[in-house]
Amino acid sequence: MSLRRIKLITFDLDNTLWDVEPALIRAEQAQYLWLQEHRSRVARRFNPLQMREFRMQHYQQHPHLAHQISEIRVQALKAMLLECDYDEEMAAAGASAAFQTFLSIRHQVQPYEQALPVLQQLANDYVLGALTNGNADIFKLEIGDYFDFSFSAEQVDASKPLPDLFHAAMRESGAASHEIIHVGDNPRHDVLGAQQVGLFTVWMNSGDWRWPGGDPADEQITSLADLPDAVRNIEAKAAK
Template sequence: MTISLITFDLDNTLWDSEPALIRADQAQREWLLQHRPGTIEHHDQSSLWEFKKDLWKRHPQLSHHVSQLRIQTLYELQRVAGYSEEEAQRGAEQAFKVFLEQRQAVELYPEALEVLAVLASRYRLGALTNGNADIYKTEAARFFDFAFLAEDVGASKPAPDMFLAALKHCDLKANNTIHIGDSPEHDIQGAQAVGMYTVWMNPAQQAWPGGESPHRVITNLRELPEAIASIAAS
């Protein structure tokens, strides 16, 4: 067996997503308060969540399109507030642009670039994410051969579509590939279901929730080259 491809989840695997998401939500809110008054002021976290859940039920076709889902939410918030279709559409796109700028301003884990440089010298690297993070907007861009979003393939992990798209793109079999991610369900179970080897990124040292165990577990990216080497050797 030869390991040729390493695929990565992004959020909470190569960086902590929470700081960027908090900044992005705040920037979006400030834009709405300034440019679309009446849209967001009366919503607290609970009522906004209910608004989003209702929207998700009415637009199930957007379940794997997180960017379009957010734009639709922004659009409908403005329409409910009395803005015209044109104003709401323009405002949704502009508010989302503000959100995405901060969303992409992630801070890689301190050891990430060093580890990725080592791995990229030995394997092809790919990114597989359910979100709208863009590896090519980060300092790690130069190490990655490709990136797929759930929006690209029309299905989110743990569905097999994204994993299979990576294998097809590289013309490889599943047992030539190792997937690294933080989610037991989306990353580990999803990748193993198509026959990939897996490494669970578990910095909080949580207990495995059950089901087929990952092939290796790491708590820091510095442990990853050794974990990959041990899988290949076995």
């Protein structure tokens, strides 16, 4: 008979299973190079920083796309191309191809050293799920083999800390809130968001930051290597 009370462990992705910044920087560069080569007028008109500012403005002007980060990118690229007098077809095709370049490099992340063995170990005892506000697809990565399901903010049209992603994980797994641990790096999106739905929480604090305030997570780790111990501690807490 299993003594386990926890059935499901959900993971944030960016900065929880890997450091996302290096991949994002390379992805932005690759996208810009693509534009320089194939739509040179837009690269002459906007430098990378101006492209980013243009995208932020587009984001503010289209609040209904707040959770559609890929769509925002594509639309902003297309709007910039139209501003540089590319016709509708060239702008749409260019935006799509430039974004695909970004997205493919964005997936070239290096999971934290301990990610693979720890996930492999936990997958023996628990259902594992991915819940991301970003546009990485865990199933495009080797460590995706250990995941049973994945939901993104784009799919449910709501970003953490809104409850929708956590609810999607509960529906998918059949686990109740007190049978789930959510692991994430963001105090508000991951810890507060999961707490509000009644999940157990692990704060993945790889930068060794100070807790910013509010109810702390059930467990705090600075390395995924410590996750199995944190899960055991929560199992003991859940059994009380």
